[in-house]
Amino acid sequence: MSSTDTAPALPADVRVGVIGVGQMGADHVERIARRIKGARVAVVTDYFRDKAQQIADSVPGCRVAESPEELIAADDVDAVLIASPGAFHKDQAIACIEAGKAVLCEKPLAMNPEDAYAVVEAEKASGGQYVSLGFMRRFDREYAELKDAIDSGELGEISILNCKHRNATTLPGFVDSMMVYDSAVHEIDAIHYFLDEPIREVQAILPVPGPRAAEGQHDPMLLLFRTASGRIVTDELYVNTDSGYEVRTEVLGSQGIATIGTEVHRVTTQKPGGQWGGSIPADFRPRFIDAYDAEVQAWVAAVADGTNIAARSARAWDGYLAAATCEAAEKALTAGTFVPVTVRPRP
Incomplete structure (x- = not known):
């Protein structure tokens, strides 16, 4: 390559927003920040504001959003990882679909079949593929x-x-x-x-x-x-x-x-x-730490290449x-x- 050639720009890291930073959410923040390539945690939110701030302070460049809705709509969030209590998954997943942002949602997709089916219908109506479900096995x-x-x-x-x-x-x-x-x-x-x-x-x-x-x-x-x-x-x-x-x-x-x-x-x-x-x-x-790492890494790669959902991942229909x-x-x-x-x- 000559000195006048321009090297291709490296892709920017996928900016991930994490909703819910209890046990699972905090594990995912640690995972993305320390072991996942091509992504960084940009924004976190939690019902317990002090907990969210504590987690954000542990990750360089991370900030706290006041609500899940604010996080999903944020310009500095490319994809969303939902680790909030299951009762909130349906509405948060649909909000991600409507915002056109890929989402990795911890199980369950919803607390009952009717709500899970609503997520399936919302994704179908959007014309895109956005929802991955966290069946890490x-x-x-x-x-x-x-x-x-x-x-x-x-x-x-x-x-x-x-x-x-x-x-x-x-x-x-x-x-x-x-x-x-x-x-x-x-x-x-x-x-x-x-x-x-x-x-x-x-x-x-x-x-x-x-x-x-x-x-x-x-x-x-x-x-x-x-x-x-x-x-x-x-x-x-x-x-x-x-x-x-x-x-x-x-x-x-x-x-x-x-x-x-x-x-x-x-x-x-x-x-x-x-x-x-x-x-x-x-x-x-401990049993499934490698599976969780592989799941999130595959999801990040899918978001980066525009497919949004990794080949082995469970989808909204699987959640239903x-x-x-x-x-x-x-x-x-x-x-x-x-x-x-x-x-x-x-x-």
Whole structure:
């Protein structure tokens, strides 16, 4: 290149606004500021103004907006990450769509199927693609490899999926419905992701509660799903194991069986007397930190190139399917039989 040639300008960093800087939002701010390439946190907002200011002060060049509406409309925000309580997601996601700004919304998309469908309709009416939903497992290495194995036909015809979702403890007030909406929702999205077909019906089986179950809580719990093609999926939920965080998926195919999530012991030790042991993550964040990083990095890259939504990302329609399935699963807690999943036509 001669001295008279002009080098192409490097693309500017995507300026991200973060709505809600509680546990998840603060994690995302740290992620974007320290580990994500091509983006910076430009604006944050939170109901607790002092918390928002504290987070903004930790990131060079970041400021505080007085409200989500102000942040979404801001000229120095190119894309929005929503980490506010779920009750606000619908209105905030629609505001982002109307502003023409890409949004990565933590789950749930909305608190009920009707509100989730409203987001789907708003995006359709806009004529663009703006909404990515934060089902981070789609970006986990093991999940991605299993998805590719299923899609390639390597495992043959899939007949059964067995899922397990275990937590060490739950907070007070974590009732059965929260086991559906906070825990099983991830397996529900994984079913749609792996099998690429909707769930038609769901049944809940409630065993005798375990020794650490809270009063009125059925823990462990088993959910049975039947998909459109007749495949069966089991989801074992055990949220008070007093040990750690584990998620596993086993796929039974006509040409093989595949299992992910077994490598929970990152380091194992051998001790005198034949004892051995290791460590299990205390919660979901250490287990899926790489998936969260990959999800946000892919989203930033999609925003930068104008596509707005990464290839593996869950979309608004996936959020609606999850909401509709969770509603049926909640009804199944007391139905004692399979409950159909009611899904409206895709716009």
